Every structure is written in structure tokens, then in C-alpha cells.
Amino acid sequence: MFQRIRAPYLALGSILIPLVFSLLYPEGLTIIILAVWSVAAACFGMWYMHRQAENERKAALRSLEHTAIATLNHHRHDWMNDLQVLYGYIRMNKHDKSADYVETIKERVAEESKISKLGIPSLVFYLQSFRVNAGNLQLSVQVEEHLKLDAVMSPEDGESLASAVIETVRAYQYGGGRSSWGEVRRLTLFFGMDQNDVIVRFEGSEIPADSNFLKKVRSVHGSERIRTEKLPTGEMLQIRMECQT
Template sequence: MKYRKMAPYAAVLLALAPMISVYFAHSLILHLLACIWGFLVGLLYYQYMKRQNEKERKRLLDSFQRTATATLGHHRHDWMNDLQILYGYIQLGKHDKLVHCVERIKERMNTESSISKLGIPALVFYLQSFREVNGSVHLDVEIEEGLQLGDLLDDGQAEELTDAIMDTIRAYQFTGRSSWGEILELKMSMYTEDREVVVMFEQDGNCGNAEMLRQRIEETVQGKRIKAGLTGSPQSSFELRIPC
């Protein structure tokens, strides 16, 4: 990445150096050669950047495919576990536990369905693949029935809200835990209130550094059309609000 940032400067220097050197030379041939040299440098730089952009695009696509594949693998593993549990309860005749298991599966299906209907592709993919990417945080998502953010927010607002949600969860991940070894239990609720989209975060248990968490969350919304604030007690509960 460091060398890629230096490439434009190197190209400009290579193109201008011969032109500057022949500026004081009153020779038509030297001026022509300098122009040809500058053209060749520009052409080579264009080819170089094209290859670099293609490599970056392929790297991002590979990363996306790996994450998507791993996410689907986790979902398949969860469904297989649930089916095995259901089959076991059926064999043992434990109908009371069978009903509880079915209700739990139904609740998870409703949550996944609500996430998929949010209407912001980047946010949907982030939430659906969260467990694969963030093993140190257990995120419990609760979404208001029928909430479709794609119909309430413009593209700019949707991008700002997605970034703010990701940065807020990251703030909890790095400042909300009392020790690096523990799994952070975090609940995120999304709903509308007073013509605003509200995203509330509630941490289960003690917060590692409440003041630092507050500062980091407030920093995430600077320059955005999003308000962040405490929701009361405990000090680790925050909400994001954006007009819709």
C-alpha cells in the first residue's frame, strides 16, 4: 500500500524530469523525445494502476466470497444442530421441550427475516455475517416488525447509519469488556420513534471503561446526521438517532 501511494509521484517525476532538463536546450528533437518519453511514462503508469485496481478488486471479491461461504456454513451447521435436537426430543417423547425448541427456531427465523428486509445491503450483510467476523461479541438483534430502512433513509443516510453501527459495535468490542478473554454480550434494537430511526445498544454485564466507550461512540457520529447519547442506566447503554 505504501509503494502504491508513491506510484503517482514517481510517475510525475519520471515524466517531468526530461522535459525540465530540455527546457533550456533549444533543440526540437530533444523536445520531441521528451514528449514521447512523457507519453510512455503516462501509458505505463495507466497500465500499472489498471493492474493494481484489478488485484484490489479481486482481493475484495475473494474476501467477500470467503465471508459469505463461512456465514452460510455457520447457518447450515446451526440448522443441522436444531434438527438433531428436534429429532432427539421426538424420539424421547419430550413434547414440552420440543415446543420450546420450535419456538426458539421460529424466533431466530423471524430475526433473520427482519434483517434481510432492512433494505440496506451493506448493513444486511454485516449483520448476517457478524458471528463469522466477530467471535468476541455475541450480538442479539431485535428489529421492529416491518422496519425497512431502505424506504426511510436516502443513500447518504443509509451509509452513515451503517458506518455508525459498525463503529459503535467496534467501540463496545474494544472498550466495553473488562478483560480480553470474555465474550461481550450486546443487544441491538432497531425501531422508529418520533420520525427518527433509533438504534439502541445495551450491554449485559459491567462495562470495562464507560467513559472511553462514550467518547469513542460520540467520535463515530461526528460530521454525520446522527445523534448519539446515553439512554440512562447503565452507563454502557447508548442509542443512535437519525431523522427519517
């Protein structure tokens, strides 16, 4: 990493060599060499930084592809489990349990459909792929009927809200109190509207009540129009953002 950062600066710094010679021997040839050297160093620096930016873009794309593949594998695994459970009920002639389980699947698919229609790609991708790196946190998401965030806020505000939601989940995941070894903690997100505001409610049994956690959450929110509120129940945190389409 240090080598990647240092290379273009070394190229630009090398201009000092012909510069010193031009000061000591101010002749036409020395000045020409200085000019050629400067152009070559500048071109090398620009080429090197462009190559590094391209490599970083490819690395980010590979990471995104790996996450997408892992997410698809998780969904495939879930569907295989569902089919096995249904097959077991059918073989045992437990048709009432089969019908109940189908309704459970329908509810889960309907909720995932609502998530996919939120309209903020980065937020949708994060929520749909959360289980890949969930650790010991189980995340449940509930979305108000017919809610489409891209219809009530600008793309910039949508990205600000997505960042606030993601960072709040991370703050709870990594700083929201301790759990016993092997214990799965649960966090529920609710997306909805309150008049002209978008609200995102976080409900978890271990949301810290101290002010330090609230300050930490507020510090990662990039927009001044995003307000974080601790609800009276003590187990809920709420993000509120005014819509400005």
C-alpha cells in the same frame, strides 16, 4: 505496498531526464523526445494505477466471498445442531420439548427475516455475518415489526447509519471494558422508530459509563444528524437519526 505506490511516481519523475537534456540542448529532436517520453510516462502511470485499482477490487470481492461462505457454513452448522436436538427429543418421545424447540427456531428465523428486510445491504450483511468474526462477543438483534429503513431514509443516510452502527459495535467489542479469559460478552441491538427518528439501542452489561467511550463512539459517526445518547439506565447507549427521505 511501497513498490505499488512508488512505481507511477517514478514513471512521472523520469520525465526530468529528457527535460534536463532539452534545457541543455534546446533542439527540435530533444523536444520531440521529451514529448514522447512525457506521453509514455503518463500512459504508464494511468495503466499502472488502473491495474492496481482492479487488483484491489478483486481482493475486496474475494474477501466478501470468503465472508459469505463462512456465514453460510455457520448457518448450516446451526441448522444441523437444531436437527440433532429435535431428533433427540423425538427419539425420547419428549413431544412437549420438541414443540417448544420448534417455537424457539421459529422465533429465531422470524428475527433473522426482520434483519434481512431492513433494506440497507451493508448493515444486513454485517449483522448476518457477525458471528464469523465475533470473537468473545455475542450479538443479539431485535427489530421493530415491519421496520424497513430503506423506506424512511435515503440510501446515503442509510449508509451513514450503517457505518455508525458498525463502528459503535466495534468500539464496544474492542474498547468496551475487559472480560475474563474465555468469558462471552453480550450486546443487544434494538432497531425501531421514535416518531420521525430511527433509533438503534445498544444494551450490554459492560458498556463503560465514562465520557471517553462516548466521545470515541461519537467521533466515528460521519453524519451531523446522527446523535448518540447515554440512557439513564447506565447499561444502554442509543443512536438517533432523523429521517429525511
